[in-house]
Amino acid sequence: MKGMTIIVKIISGWVKVLIFLFGIYIILFGHLTPGGGFAGGVILASCYVLLMLAFGREFVEENLPLPLASKLDCVGALAFAVIAILGLVLGGSFFINFLYQKYLPGEALNLISAGTIPLSNLAIGLKVATSLFLVILVLSMFRPDMSGDKKE
Amino acid sequence: MPYALCFLLFVIGLYCAVVKKNMVKIVIGIMVMEYAVNLFLIMLGYRFGGKAPIVVEEDIVGAGGQLSSLFINSSVDPLPQALVLTAIVISLGSLALMISICIRTYERYGTFDITEIRRLKG
Amino acid sequence: MAIFYILLLFIITAAIIAVETKNLLSAVICVGAIGFGASLMFLFLRAPDIAITQIVVEVLGLIILIRVCISRELTFISGPREFFAVVVSVVIIFAIFLAGIKVLETLPAFGTPIxxxxxxxxxxxxxxxxxxxxxxxxxxxxxxxxxxxxxxxxxxxxxxxxxxxxxxxxxxxxxxxxxxxxx
Known part of the structure; x- marks a missing residue:
């Protein structure tokens, strides 16, 4: 079974761009408007899940193979920890907002403001998106083994 | 009174998790309890006629990001919202963990019934 | 104020149906109803961040839950557990409910945050x-x-x-x- 009908494939092919763009917008503007890394990450993951449901698992695995997703997951967690440790090195305490206090104060209500908060949002978004994508990929990988077991 | 209704929701989830013997039903009971706790925490911070804790342009008076007293006196509590935001995403991860345990058990024993599983174990 | 009662009653009704129905697929769909009701409730409680997160998490959670129910043979549930154990559990849960109501009376009224x-x-x-x-x-x-x-x-x-x-x-x-x- 390779995905759904042609109607679903074409529609999801158009919609996937909008969903991905919306997820990136939610992550980038998380410090100004409602949203943030958690919500945006889940939206990015749901974009990939839509593709998986419409086109089948193999199509998604060609675009974002499982080892790459696993590495991106680790990169997201590592980036968040590195931001925290940079606060320790440059600002004097763990998780301090060193960019806002020392180097780049920015102006309130602009995109470039709030120091490390947008960077942390990016790291959290990457981590949440890839880990939720990994869970659903692993859950869907398990299906053929189940049906094979039942027939025996 | 809304607190009591919220607690009733929690008790329904507790009943489902304790009494039912289907594994998926137990997972559903735990999810209902999570919803009840999240709702209760958000309700604790609500105030009548409150505003969302998002600063817009007219709330800033004076230099250096001084906020107007109108915003300070009408904003809802941002702390429970921050806690619940993490709790919701964690609940999705724990849901995936519980569901994978259910799938594994079904593959091993061919049933979701926990009393049957206990009997098969001997 | 009335909107909160309406939404809470909707959520509780959906929860009772999700707990008591015999078909697992209907139970999962009722869990979706609880989640979307909760998302609306967060929106009216002035928490737009939580509402966005809840509504997308609900979609992914429903996909995971439906994935466990679909293509399984035993999606229908047989009868309840032994009568004695059920009665004892229900009595204990009812006692917890009464005690919790007493505790909730000590909180400040709804709408006046601590x-x-x-x-x-x-x-x-x-x-x-x-x-x-x-x-x-x-x-x-x-x-x-x-x-x-x-x-x-x-x-x-x-x-x-x-x-x-x-x-x-x-x-x-x-x-x-x-x-x-x-x-």
Whole structure:
């Protein structure tokens, strides 16, 4: 079974761009408007899940193979920890907002403001998106083994 | 009174998790309890006629990001919202963990019934 | 105010149906109804961040839950457990409910948050100085990633552990799951 009908494939092919763009917008503007890394990450993951449901698992695995997703997951967690440790090195305490206090104060209500908060949002978004994508990929990988077991 | 209704929701989830013997039903009971706790925490911070804790342009008076007293006196509590935001995403991860345990058990024993599983174990 | 009662009654009705129905697929769909009702409720409680997150998490959670119910033979549930155990559980749960109602009476009334009355509350500081100290207009983001960033670090750890746990539990038949494909 390779995905759904042609109607679903074409529609999801158009919609996937909008969903991905919306997820990136939610992550980038998380410090100004409602949203943030958690919500945006889940939206990015749901974009990939839509593709998986419409086109089948193999199509998604060609675009974002499982080892790459696993590495991106680790990169997201590592980036968040590195931001925290940079606060320790440059600002004097763990998780301090060193960019806002020392180097780049920015102006309130602009995109470039709030120091490390947008960077942390990016790291959290990457981590949440890839880990939720990994869970659903692993859950869907398990299906053929189940049906094979039942027939025996 | 809304607190009591919220607690009733929690008790329904507790009943489902304790009494039912289907594994998926137990997972559903735990999810209902999570919803009840999240709702209760958000309700604790609500105030009548409150505003969302998002600063817009007219709330800033004076230099250096001084906020107007109108915003300070009408904003809802941002702390429970921050806690619940993490709790919701964690609940999705724990849901995936519980569901994978259910799938594994079904593959091993061919049933979701926990009393049957206990009997098969001997 | 009435909207909260309507939504809460809707959520409780959906929860009762989800608990008591015999068909697992209907139960899962009722869980979706609970989640979307809760999302609307968060919106009316002035928490737009939570509403967005809840509504997308609900979609993914429904996909995971339907994935366990679909293509299984035993989606219908047989009768309840032994009568005595059920009666004892129901009595204990009812006692917990009565005790909880007594406790809830000591809280301040709905709509008057605690942090506005207590001097030097932490939330009061977050609201007053969140913009000045962190520069983020979204006060929830300033709490989650600056004032209480340790929570977020712990959340990332818990999520990582849950994902690794699910992968390990489901690994038996697909041993090459996290290895390189050419190994």
């Amino acid at each position: 942090f506005a009355e207590v001097p030097d509350a932490a939330s009061q500081t977050y609201v007053e100085e969140g913009l000045r100290k962190t520069g983020a207009a979204n006060l929830v983001a300033s709490v989650i990633l600056d004032f209480r960033a340790y929570d977020t670090l712990g959340e990332a750890t818990v999520l990582f552990t849950a994902i690794i746990g699910a992968t390990v539990i489901l690994r038996k038949k697909t041993k090459k799951l996290l290895e390189e494909p050419d190994v």
